[in-house]
Amino acid sequence: MNDSRVSVVDEILRLFKGRGDSAYGREAASQREHALQAAHLAREAGSPPTLVVATLLHDVGHMLHDLPDDAPDHGVDDRHEELAARFGPDVAKPARLHVQAKRFLCADEPGYLDRLSEPSRISMRLQGGPMSPEEAERFRSSPHAAAALVLRRCDDSAKSPGLVVPGVEDYIPWIERALIRS
Numbered sequence: 001m002n003d004s005r006v007s008v009v010d011e012i013l014r015l016f017k018g019r020g021d022s023a024y025g026r027e028a029a030s031q032r033e034h035a036l037q038a039a040h041l042a043r044e045a046g047s048p049p050t051l052v053v054a055t056l057l058h059d060v061g062h063m064l065h066d067l068p069d070d071a072p073d074h075g076v077d078d079r080h081e082e083l084a085a086r087f088g089p090d091v092a093k094p095a096r097l098h099v100q101a102k103r104f105l106c107a108d109e110p111g112y113l114d115r116l117s118e119p120s121r122i123s124m125r126l127q128g129g130p131m132s133p134e135e136a137e138r139f140r141s142s143p144h145a146a147a148a149l150v151l152r153r154c155d156d157s158a159k160s161p162g163l164v165v166p167g168v169e170d171y172i173p174w175i176e177r178a179l180i181r182s
């Protein structure tokens, strides 16, 4: 394995160990719990390694930046997909589209908005609200839309404090495979 791959894996492990205990917005689960539960759901759904890693890292900027835990309430929509840029588009794009996927589903799926957690509804307003028909059409035409929607469903269902799922070390081979493909 080359040095840059080692450093990406190390960086991810360090993030999860060092700052994963921080709150996930106003959700009851921590950042680490949220990310690991989401990745576990993606894995259980039979997703490819790139999508599992995208799901694991989709919120990683929440750990990278020292924003207040209730940032969305204060009008700050942090851009939380930076580390995903170290991978190829099959990782980076679905991660980057996860907010747009929420906006799409709010416009396209009856009842979706009502099922979101309250913090997610608050941040959605800051993120632009439900998509317009034109925005939804553009989103649909993205080659990464389907993966982003899978990621989004995992994201929405990964907010259970205390739920035991595999740790971040379990994902090292998945991370390495995702990097090799990029």
Ligand SMILES: [Fe+2]
Pocket: 034, 058, 059, 155
């Ligand atoms: Fe998330």
